[in-house]
Each structure stands twice: as C-alpha cells, then as structure tokens.
Amino acid sequence: MGGASGQRVSDLDETELIARFAPLLPFGAATQVGPGDDAAVIAAPDGRVVVTTDLLVEDHHFRRHWGSAEDVGHRAAAQNLADVAAMGGTPTGLVVGLVLPPDTEVDWVLGFAAGLAAGCGERIGVVGGDLSAGERLMVAVTAFGDLGGREPVLRSGARPGDVVAHSGRLGWAATGYAALEADRTAEANDAVAAFLRPDPPLADGSAAAGAGATSLLDVSDGLLRDAGRIAAASGVAIDLDSTTLVDDVVAAAAAALDLDPLTLALTGGEDHGLLATFPPGTDLPGGYRSIGRVLAGTRVTVDDGAPPVQGLGWDHFRA
Amino acid sequence: MGGASGQRVSDLDETELIARFAPLLPFGAATQVGPGDDAAVIAAPDGRVVVTTDLLVEDHHFRRHWGSAEDVGHRAAAQNLADVAAMGGTPTGLVVGLVLPPDTEVDWVLGFAAGLAAGCGERIGVVGGDLSAGERLMVAVTAFGDLGGREPVLRSGARPGDVVAHSGRLGWAATGYAALEADRTAEANDAVAAFLRPDPPLADGSAAAGAGATSLLDVSDGLLRDAGRIAAASGVAIDLDSTTLVDDVVAAAAAALDLDPLTLALTGGEDHGLLATFPPGTDLPGGYRSIGRVLAGTRVTVDDGAPPVQGLGWDHFRA
Numbered sequence: 188m189g190g191a192s193g194q195r196v197s198d199l200d201e202t203e204l205i206a207r208f209a210p211l212l213p214f215g216a217a218t219q220v221g222p223g224d225d226a227a228v229i230a231a232p233d234g235r236v237v238v239t240t241d242l243l244v245e246d247h248h249f250r251r252h253w254g255s256a257e258d259v260g261h262r263a264a265a266q267n268l269a270d271v272a273a274m275g276g277t278p279t280g281l282v283v284g285l286v287l288p289p290d291t292e293v294d295w296v297l298g299f300a301a302g303l304a305a306g307c308g309e310r311i312g313v314v315g316g317d318l319s320a321g322e323r324l325m326v327a328v329t330a331f332g333d334l335g336g337r338e339p340v341l342r343s344g345a346r347p348g349d350v351v352a353h354s355g356r357l358g359w360a361a362t363g364y365a366a367l368e369a370d371r372t373a374e375a376n377d378a379v380a381a382f383l384r385p386d387p388p389l390a391d392g393s394a395a396a397g398a399g400a401t402s403l404l405d406v407s408d409g410l411l412r413d414a415g416r417i418a419a420a421s422g423v424a425i426d427l428d429s430t431t432l433v434d435d436v437v438a439a440a441a442a443a444l445d446l447d448p449l450t451l452a453l454t455g456g457e458d459h460g461l462l463a464t465f466p467p468g469t470d471l472p473g474g475y476r477s478i479g480r481v482l483a484g485t486r487v488t489v490d491d492g493a494p495p496v497q498g499l500g501w502d503h504f505r506a
Numbered sequence: 507m508g509g510a511s512g513q514r515v516s517d518l519d520e521t522e523l524i525a526r527f528a529p530l531l532p533f534g535a536a537t538q539v540g541p542g543d544d545a546a547v548i549a550a551p552d553g554r555v556v557v558t559t560d561l562l563v564e565d566h567h568f569r570r571h572w573g574s575a576e577d578v579g580h581r582a583a584a585q586n587l588a589d590v591a592a593m594g595g596t597p598t599g600l601v602v603g604l605v606l607p608p609d610t611e612v613d614w615v616l617g618f619a620a621g622l623a624a625g626c627g628e629r630i631g632v633v634g635g636d637l638s639a640g641e642r643l644m645v646a647v648t649a650f651g652d653l654g655g656r657e658p659v660l661r662s663g664a665r666p667g668d669v670v671a672h673s674g675r676l677g678w679a680a681t682g683y684a685a686l687e688a689d690r691t692a693e694a695n696d697a698v699a700a701f702l703r704p705d706p707p708l709a710d711g712s713a714a715a716g717a718g719a720t721s722l723l724d725v726s727d728g729l730l731r732d733a734g735r736i737a738a739a740s741g742v743a744i745d746l747d748s749t750t751l752v753d754d755v756v757a758a759a760a761a762a763l764d765l766d767p768l769t770l771a772l773t774g775g776e777d778h779g780l781l782a783t784f785p786p787g788t789d790l791p792g793g794y795r796s797i798g799r800v801l802a803g804t805r806v807t808v809d810d811g812a813p814p815v816q817g818l819g820w821d822h823f824r825a
Binding site for chain 2: 219220224225226227228229230231232233234235236237238239240241242244247248270271273274276280282283284285286314315316317318319320321322323325327329330331332334339341342403404405
C-alpha cells in the first residue's frame with residue numbers, strides 16, 4: 188500500500204489509527220449500531236445469537252513474513268465465521284481485538300483491515316473492536332450469526348447409518364504449512380495460498396441445517412481428530428473412506444514435497460471445511476461429498492481398519 | 507488455591523486445562539448452548555444483541571504481581587459488562603480469549619476463571635472461549651447484552667438543558683493505580699481494591715434507559731475525556747460541578763499520597779462508572795447523582811471555567 192509507507196503505529200495516537208482503520212471495514216447488513224459507541228447492536232432476527240471466539244498469536248498461529256497483512260486479516264475472519272457456519276448459522280458480524288507492537292507498520296494494520304473486509308464479504312459487518320499496544324502481535328476475533336429459525340446443529344446428533352460428508356478443502360493448509368516450513372512454496376502454490384487464506388464454505392453451514400444434518404462441525408484440528416469429536420459427542424463410530432479424501436492439489440504437492448497425501452488429508456487442520464452427518468438417503472446439499480459412514484461403536488477408523496495415525500491434530504501447549 | 511500448586515500450563519494439554527477451567531465458569535440464564543461445541547447460542551429476546559470487546563494485556567493494562575488472578579478475571583468481566591450497560595443494555599454473557607505463557611501456573615488460570623465468575627454474578631454466562639500459548643499474558647473479552655425492547659442509548663442524544671449525572675466511582679482506580687506505582691498501597695486500600703476490581707453499576711445501564719436518558723457512556727478513560735465524547739457526539743457543551751466529584755475515599759487517599767483529588771476525579775479512568783444525561787426534571791434512577799449540566803456550545807468545562815487539566819485521560823500508543 189502506498190501513501191504513508193514506513194509510518195509506525197507509535198507515530199499515531201489511538202484515535203488517529205482508528206480513524207484510518209475503521210473506514211476500511213464493512214458495516215454489515217445486520218448492523219444496527221456500528222463502531223464508535225460503547226458497544227455495537229446487531230440484529231438477531233430469530234431471538235438467538237450464535238457466538239464464537241478465536242485467538243491468532245504471532246509465531247504460534249501465523250508468521251508475519253510468510254504472507255501479507257491481508258492474509259492474516261482474511262484468516263482471522265474466515266476461521267471464526269466457519270465456527271458460526273458449523274452451528275448451522277449464517278454469519279452476521281464480528282468484532283476484533285488487535286494487539287500491536289509499537290513498531291508495527293501502519294500499512295500492515297491497514298492491510299489487516301482490508302483482509303478482514305475481504306474475509307467478511309458483502310453482508311457481514313465488522314461492528315467493533317479494541318486496539319492495544321503489546322510486545323507481540325495478536326488478533327482476537329469474536330463472530331456472530333443467526334440460525335434462521337432452525338435449531339443449532341450440534342456435534343452430538345450423529346446416528347449409526349448416517350452418511351459422513353465434508354464440504355471444503357482437506358489437507359490443503361497442512362500441505363501449505365509444510366511447504367512454508369521447508370521453504371519450498373513454489374512446489375505447493377495453491378496449498379500455501381490455502382494455508383494463508385482459508386476459504387471455508389460458509390453458506391454450507393445453513394445449507395446443512397436445512398438439509399437435516401444430524402451433526403456438524405468445522406474441521407480446524409484435522410479430520411480424524413474432529414471426526415473423533417463428533418464420535419465422542421454422539422456416542423458413535425465413524426469410518427472414513429480413504430479413496431475420497433485426497434484431491435489433486437494435495438496429491439501433487441505431497442508428491443513434490445515427498446509427504447504422504449493421506450496423512451495430510453486425515454490430520455491436517457486449519458482448512459475450516461465443514462464435516463457433517465446426514466440421515467441415509469439425504470441429497471447432499473451445497474459442496475458436500477460423502478466421505479464415510481456412521482456406525483455403532485466409539486472409534487474413528489479408515490477403510491474399516493484401526494486408527495492409522497498417531498498424534499492426531501494440534502495441541503497448543505505441547506510441542 | 508491448593509491441590510496442584512506449582513503446576514504449569516505446559517504440564518497439561520489444552521483439553522486437560524479446559525477440563526479444569528470450564529467448570530468454574532457460570533452457564534448463564536440466557537445461554538441456550540454453552541461451551542464445548544463450535545459456537546455458543548445465547549438468547550437475544552428482543553431480536554437484537556449488544557456486542558462489545560476489550561483487550562487486557564499484561565504490563566499494559568495490569569501487572570500480575572499487583573493483585574491476584576481473581577482480580578484480573580474480575581476486571582476483565584467488569585469492564586466489558588460495563589460497556590453493555592452503557593448502551594442501556596442488560597448483560598447476558600461473554601466469551602473470553604486467554605493467551606498464556608507456558609510457565610503460567612495452573613492455579614493462576616483457575617483463579618482467573620473464579621474472578622471472571624465473580625464479575626459475572628448469578629445470571630451472566632461465560633459461554634465460550636479460546637486458549638493459546640504466547641509470550642505475554644493477554645485477555646480478550648467480548649460481552650453481549652439485551653436491550654429489553656428499548657432503543658440503545660447512544661452518546662449522541664444529549665441536549666442543552668439536560669442534567670449530567672454519574673453512577674459509580676470517580677477517581678478511585680486512578681488513586682489506587684498511583685498508590686501501586688508508588689508502592690504505598692496501605693495509604694489507599696479502598697482505592698487499590700477499586701483499581702484491581704472495578705465494580706461498575708451494571709443495573710444502572712438499563713435503569714438510565716428506562717428513565718429516558720438522552721446519552722450514556724462508560725467512564726473508562728476519565729470523566730473529562732469521556733464527557734468530551736458525549737459533547738462531541740451530541741454537539742453540545744458540558745459543564746461539571748467540581749463540588750460533586752470528589753468523595754471521601756479519593757479525598758483521604760489523595761491527601762495521604764500528596765495528590766490533587768479533583769485531578770484524580772476528573773482524569774482518572776478505569777472505574778467504569780456510567781455517565782448519563784437526562785432531560786431536565788428527571789428523577790434520577792438507581793445510583794445516579796447530578797454532577798453538571800448540558801449547555802449550548804462545544805467544550806467541557808468545570809465550574810463555568812476553561813478546561814483545567816492538560817493531557818486528559820489515557821492513550822495506549824503514546825507514553
């Protein structure tokens with residue numbers, strides 16, 4: 188971005204920084220009172236509101252030099268909006284807290300705002316926020332949504348006989364992350380872009396609810412681990428069909444990087460696709476594809492076998 | 507707290523930490539789906555929801571050694587719930603993001619949860635959250651509330667002739683902060699406690715709305731600066747009566763610490779009292795006391811004079 192290049196947030200006071208940041212943010216179709224007062228007011232047409240919150244900490248969830256400020260803003264919006272969709276909701280708005288080291292470039296902050304706006308699209312508003320100085324860059328987003336008169340779709344409703352279906356990307360972000368860590372991004376361009384800017388199928392949350400999904404969640408920690416959450420909450424087993432999980436992007440990048448594509452698809456997180464179960468015979472809505480079935484039992488298996496991978500998914504406190 | 511003393515968050519995985527943290531948190535009278543799924547669902551009975559977010563960064567907004575973990579949790583809840591009240595709303599719930607250095611004691615985290623619960627009271631739920639490792643302790647709270655069918659009370663409705671009224675403490679937190687900085691807490695016990703645990707008059711938000719308040723905000727950055735926000739948003743002047751601003755707690759502590767009590771009352775932030783304007787003749791509700799009047803013009807003055815204090819209030823990016 189041009190204009191004030193080289194300017195740091197410590198060169199501005201909070202009011203000046205907000206005055207440059209706020210106009211980049213979308214107001215939102217459901218927003219009744221936007222930023223600038225003590226709090227915002229958002230429409231909650233059916234008398235309930237879906238609420239979810241997430242943190243992004245520099246060098247834990249992202250590295251600034253890996254991508255642009257727009258990427259970080261986009262990801263912060265997308266991963267929270269995906270959690271709203273994962274209840275069967277339609278996202279309506281979000282608020283953002285931003286901790287900025289004093290030497291952060293103002294252009295980075297404005298790029299972050301542009302990325303948030305891009306992640307929100309036309310109808311979702313950024314209705315408020317808070318800025319603070321701090322030693323480490325950190326983003327806290329809380330997102331809201333509306334259920335459109337339907338019951339929320341929990342993790343606990345899957346029943347033996349249901350179809351397991353997924354909408355969105357599987358293993359792309361993990362492949363991109365591996366490429367970034369290995370400094371071999373040229374061999375996995377699409378996957379790197381997917382890691383930096385997840386693109387969750389937001390409309391497929393309410394679509395699943397409308398089609399009668401019995402359970403639904405956002406795949407943030409890897410398919411096996413998140414399928415295990417549905418299995419545990421519902422008291423069922425889930426068997427996945429390995430032939431449905433690896434797409435061309437992951438297959439090609441994994442071959443180039445000498446990684447196992449099925450492991451990436453089964454254990455890679457951060458794509459924020461939606462994992463759902465539907466009663467047998469349901470016409471799968473939106474972008475859902477069948478990837479397995481719900482059985483009696485308690486485990487997650489692949490191709491009727493035992494769990495193929497140890498150390499599933501992500502843990503933020505252990506290495 | 508006893509039991510696992512000395513244990514650090516790095517000794518537990520995220521699931522174990524959440525399993526110990528979550529049971530300490532209140533569910534909330536308005537909560538329909540609580541923590542544990544992708545998102546929570548809160549009742550929004552009048553079809554709108556009030557939303558506000560705030561950050562607390564260690565060594566910027568609090569110091570761990572100044573008070574207990576309970577204090578930090580209590581403050582995190584109170585300052586956000588005050589912003590809901592400052593729209594005329596009744597708080598219904600909050601979500602919390604918590605960044606923890608790996609060497610944080612587990613007992614600190616559990617104490618923080620207990621403080622959040624105490625700040626929420628009987629009816630307000632902690633409906634969700636996110637934990638992350640990070641270098642610096644940081645708290646991000648987003649709070650929600652219901653307007654009970656009334657219009658939100660903005661900062662922009664004050665009119666010449668209105669009464670300016672305040673409910674809550676003025677200058678207590680600033681006095682306590684000064685005592686902590688000077689390491690002279692014994693001379694200002696009540697004020698130190700007020701800094702560590704603000705006690706905003708939460709019920710006086712909806713009470714002000716019910717009594718016809720024309721403007722309302724939460725005094726977080728100091729009375730002069732926040733009165734200036736009402737003046738600017740409403741296009742009015744505000745004159746404050748200095749004889750109404752200094753109470754016994756601030757007078758005694760200021761004398762002991764050799765500080766000017768009126769400056770503390772006018773510029774001290776973080777007490778999260780509510781500043782309102784009411785039409786002339788209104789019977790002031792709840793804990794409101796008259797502290798001045800709304801005039802034609804554009805400035806904030808004291809005793810019909812000029813602004814008495816330079817450098818009003820707080821700025822997070824400049825020293």
